[in-house]
Amino acid sequence: MAPLAPSPAKAGPHRQDGEEASTPARSHPGWAEAERLAVLERYLALGTGPEPAFDGIVQLAAELLEAPIAAISLIGADRHWLMAEAGLGQREWPLDHAFCLQALRQPGGLVVPDIAADARFAALPMPEGHCRPRFYAAALLETSGGLPLGTLCVLDGSPRPEGLTPRQRRVLGGLARQAMGELELRCLRAGQEAAALRHRQILDSATDLAIIGTDLEGRVTGWNAGAEALLGWRAAEMLGQTAHRFFTPEDRAARQPEEEMRLALEAGGSADERWHLRADGSTFWASGSMRVLRDEAGTATGFVKLLRDQTERHKAHEALQASNERYRLIARATADAVWDWDLARNRVEWTEALEATYGHRPDTVEPSHAWWLAQIHPDDRAGVERSLRAAIAQGESHWAREHRFRRADGSHATVLNRGFLLRDAEGRATRVLGAMLDLSGLRQAEAALRRSEDRLRLALAAARIGTFDYHVPDSRLSWDNRCRELFGVAPGQSVSYEETFLPCLHPEDREAAHAAVLRALDPNGTGGFSIEYRTIGHSDGVERWVAANGQAFFEGGVATRLTGTVLDIGARKLAEARQRELNARLEALVEARTRALRKSEEQLRQSQKMEAVGQLTGGIAHDFNNLLAGISGNLELLAARTAQGRYREVERYANAAQGAARRAAALTHRLLAFSRRQTLDPRPTDANRLVVGMEELVRRTVGPAITLEVVQAGGLWPTLVDPHQLENALLNLCINARDAMPGGGQLTIETANRWLDNRTAQEQDLPPGQYISLCVSDTGTGMTPEVVAKAFDPFFTTKPLGQGTGLGLSMVYGFARQSGGQVRIYSEPGDGTTVCLYLPRHLGEAEPPEPAPAVPEAPPARQGETVLVVDDEPTVRMLVTEVLEELGYAALEAADGPAGLRLLQSGARIDLLVTDVGLPGGMNGRQMVDAAREARPDLKVLFITGYAENAVVGNGRLEPGMHVMTKPFALEALAARITELIAAD
Numbered sequence: 001m002a003p004l005a006p007s008p009a010k011a012g013p014h015r016q017d018g019e020e021a022s023t024p025a026r027s028h029p030g031w032a033e034a035e036r037l038a039v040l041e042r043y044l045a046l047g048t049g050p051e052p053a054f055d056g057i058v059q060l061a062a063e064l065l066e067a068p069i070a071a072i073s074l075i076g077a078d079r080h081w082l083m084a085e086a087g088l089g090q091r092e093w094p095l096d097h098a099f100c101l102q103a104l105r106q107p108g109g110l111v112v113p114d115i116a117a118d119a120r121f122a123a124l125p126m127p128e129g130h131c132r133p134r135f136y137a138a139a140l141l142e143t144s145g146g147l148p149l150g151t152l153c154v155l156d157g158s159p160r161p162e163g164l165t166p167r168q169r170r171v172l173g174g175l176a177r178q179a180m181g182e183l184e185l186r187c188l189r190a191g192q193e194a195a196a197l198r199h200r201q202i203l204d205s206a207t208d209l210a211i212i213g214t215d216l217e218g219r220v221t222g223w224n225a226g227a228e229a230l231l232g233w234r235a236a237e238m239l240g241q242t243a244h245r246f247f248t249p250e251d252r253a254a255r256q257p258e259e260e261m262r263l264a265l266e267a268g269g270s271a272d273e274r275w276h277l278r279a280d281g282s283t284f285w286a287s288g289s290m291r292v293l294r295d296e297a298g299t300a301t302g303f304v305k306l307l308r309d310q311t312e313r314h315k316a317h318e319a320l321q322a323s324n325e326r327y328r329l330i331a332r333a334t335a336d337a338v339w340d341w342d343l344a345r346n347r348v349e350w351t352e353a354l355e356a357t358y359g360h361r362p363d364t365v366e367p368s369h370a371w372w373l374a375q376i377h378p379d380d381r382a383g384v385e386r387s388l389r390a391a392i393a394q395g396e397s398h399w400a401r402e403h404r405f406r407r408a409d410g411s412h413a414t415v416l417n418r419g420f421l422l423r424d425a426e427g428r429a430t431r432v433l434g435a436m437l438d439l440s441g442l443r444q445a446e447a448a449l450r451r452s453e454d455r456l457r458l459a460l461a462a463a464r465i466g467t468f469d470y471h472v473p474d475s476r477l478s479w480d481n482r483c484r485e486l487f488g489v490a491p492g493q494s495v496s497y498e499e500t501f502l503p504c505l506h507p508e509d510r511e512a513a514h515a516a517v518l519r520a521l522d523p524n525g526t527g528g529f530s531i532e533y534r535t536i537g538h539s540d541g542v543e544r545w546v547a548a549n550g551q552a553f554f555e556g557g558v559a560t561r562l563t564g565t566v567l568d569i570g571a572r573k574l575a576e577a578r579q580r581e582l583n584a585r586l587e588a589l590v591e592a593r594t595r596a597l598r599k600s601e602e603q604l605r606q607s608q609k610m611e612a613v614g615q616l617t618g619g620i621a622h623d624f625n626n627l628l629a630g631i632s633g634n635l636e637l638l639a640a641r642t643a644q645g646r647y648r649e650v651e652r653y654a655n656a657a658q659g660a661a662r663r664a665a666a667l668t669h670r671l672l673a674f675s676r677r678q679t680l681d682p683r684p685t686d687a688n689r690l691v692v693g694m695e696e697l698v699r700r701t702v703g704p705a706i707t708l709e710v711v712q713a714g715g716l717w718p719t720l721v722d723p724h725q726l727e728n729a730l731l732n733l734c735i736n737a738r739d740a741m742p743g744g745g746q747l748t749i750e751t752a753n754r755w756l757d758n759r760t761a762q763e764q765d766l767p768p769g770q771y772i773s774l775c776v777s778d779t780g781t782g783m784t785p786e787v788v789a790k791a792f793d794p795f796f797t798t799k800p801l802g803q804g805t806g807l808g809l810s811m812v813y814g815f816a817r818q819s820g821g822q823v824r825i826y827s828e829p830g831d832g833t834t835v836c837l838y839l840p841r842h843l844g845e846a847e848p849p850e851p852a853p854a855v856p857e858a859p860p861a862r863q864g865e866t867v868l869v870v871d872d873e874p875t876v877r878m879l880v881t882e883v884l885e886e887l888g889y890a891a892l893e894a895a896d897g898p899a900g901l902r903l904l905q906s907g908a909r910i911d912l913l914v915t916d917v918g919l920p921g922g923m924n925g926r927q928m929v930d931a932a933r934e935a936r937p938d939l940k941v942l943f944i945t946g947y948a949e950n951a952v953v954g955n956g957r958l959e960p961g962m963h964v965m966t967k968p969f970a971l972e973a974l975a976a977r978i979t980e981l982i983a984a985d
Helices: 034-041 053-062 168-204 225-231 249-253 258-265 311-333 351-359 369-375 378-393 439-464 483-484 499-500 507-520 572-644 646-673 687-702 723-739 758-761 785-790 808-818 874-887 897-905 927-933 972-984
Strands: 069-075 082-087 111-113 135-142 148-156 211-214 220-223 267-276 281-296 298-307 336-341 347-350 399-406 414-422 429-438 465-471 476-479 528-536 545-554 558-568 683-684 706-711 719-721 745-756 769-779 822-827 834-838 865-871 891-893 912-915 941-945 962-966
Touching: 034 148, 034 168, 053 082, 053 148, 053 168, 053 439, 069 135, 082 891, 111 745, 135 168, 211 225, 225 298, 249 258, 258 267, 258 281, 258 298, 281 311, 298 347, 336 351, 347 369, 369 941, 378 399, 378 414, 378 429, 399 429, 414 439, 476 483, 476 499, 483 558, 483 972, 507 528, 507 545, 507 558, 545 572, 572 646, 683 723, 687 706, 687 723, 687 769, 719 723, 719 834, 723 745, 723 769, 723 834, 769 785, 808 822, 808 834, 865 874, 865 897, 874 972, 891 897, 897 912, 897 927, 912 927, 912 972, 927 941, 941 972, 962 972
Parallel strands: 706 745, 865 891, 865 912, 912 941, 941 962
Antiparallel strands: 069 082, 069 148, 111 135, 135 148, 211 220, 211 298, 267 281, 281 298, 336 347, 336 429, 399 414, 414 429, 465 476, 465 558, 528 545, 545 558, 683 719, 745 769, 769 834, 822 834
């Protein structure tokens, strides 16, 4: 086709006879041009670039319809746009060159077999450079609503008188529908993209709201800008990660993310508030919700989670809760009945104190202002209501009123009611918060205080006691009238510390009184003020004695006041002076009387001592006279029979004399035990075994009329005593028990472990601790308390004359005390007697019993062995020397300590020293031995004594290398002991 250049005068499409050239018709049956253009605009097809789908349709149309030109033509309001073309080479055409304008008006499309022959198109200009086509066929691009947007057209440079075959028409219509489908698809896609863009913009615009999409496993699929801003992770960092990442470790451990998804699946959604993590590790309080995402079939495909930072609100809520809790606790802690009046609702709420203080139970209280007014005393009600309404109306912020309030029991309490008014922005009162304090107790206390002050004032006046009040900061002094009297100051006259108090003090007392005031005002002291001083009357010059007492008060560590009382003590001081004079005279009399009493007591003690000594010596003399009579008489008969040659009776008299001598020895042993000066040989002793060993002897001693029972304690502790002396003590107690049962009875020997606490030990006159007891009980006549009190006295006996020495229990008492124990008697007349020995426990094992060895015959001495004998009694020296000579020992003799020491300090051989303890010459036996052992440290010593003093033998204990024998003794025993000691290494 050759280019056709239309004339400008003939421009204007669609023009037919009688028509003006114009744009497409503005209306058409079934649609309007404005509507069509609006729909076309929504397709966004004008001005687009090449698109393969549309280009393919155009190429296919040209091929199938065998046309050199094909195009998808769209007609806009002011442009003709070829969305796709083939054979034309350009995309936009002038609007007045458009063949399609005419086609839009033809339902079903338009076919022009020969354009040149069609008057409608004869004058239609063609763009420069293009040949005028002769054939034109177009199918409409119609929406589903029937609006034509454009055409799919083909053009040919040659006419086609037959037009289009039916097949070609179908092909062209089908391709037009395909193109419209592509437009629809393109429009839908563009709408989706726009919707997605708008959706994304909407989501990203919510920067304070995190919107997070996840799949069913909790992996993140969507992450908006709000999530980035709130949580700190970028979308690229979170996509594909699990939502666990922004949960706290505690919630992850509790599987809270899984629980949220489970609840959302079950209920369609879930909501919660909790702490979450940010990327920087910080936490924030979030309110969150989760919803399930479902497809068209309703199948769950994932979740969307919304999170909003509510940290400040949460903190404010916690602070509000804490404040409310403090308010509640304060309201509960106070006795005030707190009330809250909501003016808009006219509702009054009360705290629990309304019931606690005034007795109104909650179920009896109406939450109204009227109920509160009804409880106010009728005489006070109008005034309370009027003052409160005035405070509300006049813009006041506080209100207070004292009135009477009815309790639940009908009585009225005096209360102080205070309120705080809350107002809105316009200044209108909206609420009144108040508290009602019960003043009844205070008013009663005030009344009681006034009564007390009245009584105090009257009492002070009656007792003539004055008061003072010293204000330290300004040195102001306040005195009542009585205080003024004591300082000689007239009523109403002004007083001060410097000008009145100090000058009115006696010169001798002024410094001490001022110092007492300063001590009271010292913040490091107690604040107490107490002193007695003399005053010199300011106006009358009279001297008075005053006792002042007071207390200082401090503020901020500084003394502010000193208050107290003053009392006239002149009469007391006068009485004290007289009393001192009287006391001095009485003390002199008492001292003289005391000296006389002490002298009388000393004379009495000397008299009692002489009486005791007389009783003791009388008893000893009586017993020894009897024994000496037996000894001397038998010795006289022995001498007479020997002189007469009657030797057969010599042995009988000798045995009788020896028996009397042994009884005399036993008597001296008892005397030593009583004096607690006998030498003991303490050993760890099993008292049970000792009792068993003596059981047969005791049975023979007490006789068949008395039943003996022995009760032994299991696990009895050992005791450290002299077993022989314990045997003697036990035998003495059994003999006394036998004598108390002349008609027979029951005798019990019992052992036991005893643990004496402080109280029991004090009663027994013993140190607290562990002891064993050895008790002898009888069913005899018993003893009166008077007899028990004297039982341990020497020579005291209840037996007939000649049947007892009175030394048995004395010996037991002395042995017990010397062994560190005690003896006690428990007896009632007619109920028998129990005597208990208490002996200290020994922490160790008891020694096994040793059989009493027979006295062996002493072997002869070795050549040169020498024994020194020191004794002030010549007879004793003679006897010992005789024994030594018979044994073959050399014997040296000395009559006193100094003589013996001279021999010991000489170079003479001395293998053994035999010495008495009590020696004349100013040196006893122990002192002599101690001096001799300085030169002879290994000296062997045998003390022979009838009176072993504690000072000599170390409080009853012998040192190594020292031994003792008590006079009298058998000569065979002395010989054996001497030989044993010399032979010992």
